[in-house]
Amino acid sequence: MTWDNHFIILILPRLMKGLQITLIATLCSFALAASLGLVIAILEKTTRGIVHFCVSGIAHFIRGTPLLVQLFFLYYLLPYANITLPALACGIAGLGIHYATYLSNVYRSGIEAIPALQWEACTSCNLTRFQTWRYIILPQAIRPVIPVIGNYFIALIKETPLLSSISVMDMMGEASIFGDMHYRYLEPITMVGVLFLVIGLLARGAMILVTTSLSAFRLRYGKPDNGPKISEYSIEMDSFRDTVL
Amino acid sequence: MTSMEPVFTPDPMIAISDVSRAFKGTTVLDHLSLDIPAGQKVALLGPSGSGKTTILRILMTLETIDSGQILIEGVPMYDTASGTPHLLPENRLRPVRSRIGMVFQHFGLFPHLSVLDNIAFPQIFNGRARKADAKARAHDLLKTVGLGDKAYLLPDQLSGGQKQRVAIARALALQPDILLFDEPTSALDPQRVSEVLDIFNMIADTTGTTMLLVTHEMEFARRFADRILFFDHGQIVEDGPPEIVFTNPKDARTRAFLGLPSLNA
Ligand SMILES: Nc1ncnc2c1ncn2[C@@H]1O[C@H](COP(=O)(O)OP(=O)(O)OP(=O)(O)O)[C@@H](O)[C@H]1O
Numbered sequence A: 001m002t003w004d005n006h007f008i009i010l011i012l013p014r015l016m017k018g019l020q021i022t023l024i025a026t027l028c029s030f031a032l033a034a035s036l037g038l039v040i041a042i043l044e045k046t047t048r049g050i051v052h053f054c055v056s057g058i059a060h061f062i063r064g065t066p067l068l069v070q071l072f073f074l075y076y077l078l079p080y081a082n083i084t085l086p087a088l089a090c091g092i093a094g095l096g097i098h099y100a101t102y103l104s105n106v107y108r109s110g111i112e113a114i115p116a117l118q119w120e121a122c123t124s125c126n127l128t129r130f131q132t133w134r135y136i137i138l139p140q141a142i143r144p145v146i147p148v149i150g151n152y153f154i155a156l157i158k159e160t161p162l163l164s165s166i167s168v169m170d171m172m173g174e175a176s177i178f179g180d181m182h183y184r185y186l187e188p189i190t191m192v193g194v195l196f197l198v199i200g201l202l203a204r205g206a207m208i209l210v211t212t213s214l215s216a217f218r219l220r221y222g223k224p225d226n227g228p229k230i231s232e233y234s235i236e237m238d239s240f241r242d243t244v245l
Numbered sequence B: 001m002t003s004m005e006p007v008f009t010p011d012p013m014i015a016i017s018d019v020s021r022a023f024k025g026t027t028v029l030d031h032l033s034l035d036i037p038a039g040q041k042v043a044l045l046g047p048s049g050s051g052k053t054t055i056l057r058i059l060m061t062l063e064t065i066d067s068g069q070i071l072i073e074g075v076p077m078y079d080t081a082s083g084t085p086h087l088l089p090e091n092r093l094r095p096v097r098s099r100i101g102m103v104f105q106h107f108g109l110f111p112h113l114s115v116l117d118n119i120a121f122p123q124i125f126n127g128r129a130r131k132a133d134a135k136a137r138a139h140d141l142l143k144t145v146g147l148g149d150k151a152y153l154l155p156d157q158l159s160g161g162q163k164q165r166v167a168i169a170r171a172l173a174l175q176p177d178i179l180l181f182d183e184p185t186s187a188l189d190p191q192r193v194s195e196v197l198d199i200f201n202m203i204a205d206t207t208g209t210t211m212l213l214v215t216h217e218m219e220f221a222r223r224f225a226d227r228i229l230f231f232d233h234g235q236i237v238e239d240g241p242p243e244i245v246f247t248n249p250k251d252a253r254t255r256a257f258l259g260l261p262s263l264n265a
């Protein structure tokens, strides 16, 4: 089988349609994962007894079973419970919930890194539970784990082709349909690979921007008298590069 | 006739009544009772591990008690109906707690907020002031503690002594009736110590706040307090004005701690 540019022209329109679905699936499931993960982390920290046991039990269970199994469950078995969702919705829910259980661990590590004295200082200032979480704990807990969350974002992008197994017409779905029709897989699959590479690079670039602007924000915040702490800034960037790139 | 008239005795600002607390079987507070009238400046002294920090933490509701009751100007902190004391539910506890402020030994400033916001935000969160007023007050307080030029720094950019004063300003901003200080001088060099002493005396003179302070420095305690409590094994072994406690304590452990000759020697 030799490379034939003709097929690239043929498949490009389909791949662009698939790309849209891939992007929608990525962004929606990541938004779901990021918010649901935070909810799980907070629930794990604030509940006790049976509720706590249920929350972390379910999270463990989801984390411990394959994503593909969960996708099949949502797509093929939920209809028996009279819940029929479009394939894309199932895919977003499956991917989002699966990654929420990973991200809850990431958030939790950030939350647990906050010294007990911070909580006690909130009590001594008579803050409500909500104020304590919203304005004191979470801002301190989330910022240092943003690079790790970014890593999961990139990992999540690369898992979206699994959605084609429940008939979501993402790039992978389009490419395999095209392959089946023309008995030609080399160009479609290679193109999908290249596109994922490009998306991944763009996502990494976006993460560098996010992290840099966060550090810059911090610099501005602390600046008026002492000037920017350049050394700390570059350390942050270095450790960020280590974890992300 | 006059003997039949009820005598008006105001509730003490803090009433600790028969409080015990044990950690994993080790008794830290042993049936402790203590009344502190409003406006008093009290210094708690005693050997390490005698339970001084634990008392402050209990008053700040960071630690609970096994038995007894604590009243803040007559208002209980614990529900004792079931026999064992339970902290009041959050909504009933907050009004009591809002009367108490604490300056921690390691400050506990919020590292992601500027010095100014550390002082302004708690006021806003508590509904004490709106944003502009809270910030103006925070600026004033910073000037009072001699940090007028540090408002926009982050806490990590301050020295230990400066953090200490920000923590004091943060507690003061909420206008508590009771202020608790855990070893406020441990991070300070001798010159700063007298500055902090001046700030404390200024607080006492201008606000009449009841102050409870744990320290290891005799000289500081002597110059600060109206009343010295000497603690050992979760009990008060000496209680009196500094002139008496420091020069002629009756308890053998206090005498030993102060390096005085034992009475029956
Ligand atoms: N959360 C806790 N869990 C277990 N033990 C504790 C806890 N808090 C305090 N203790 C114990 O209670 C005792 C009294 O502690 P506390 O901190 O009140 O002493 P202190 O008088 O403040 O001592 P220091 O002068 O060294 O600060 C110590 O033996 C300590 O180990």
Ligand SMILES: [Mg+2]
Binding pocket: B052, B053, B054, B182, B214
């Ligand atoms: Mg202590």
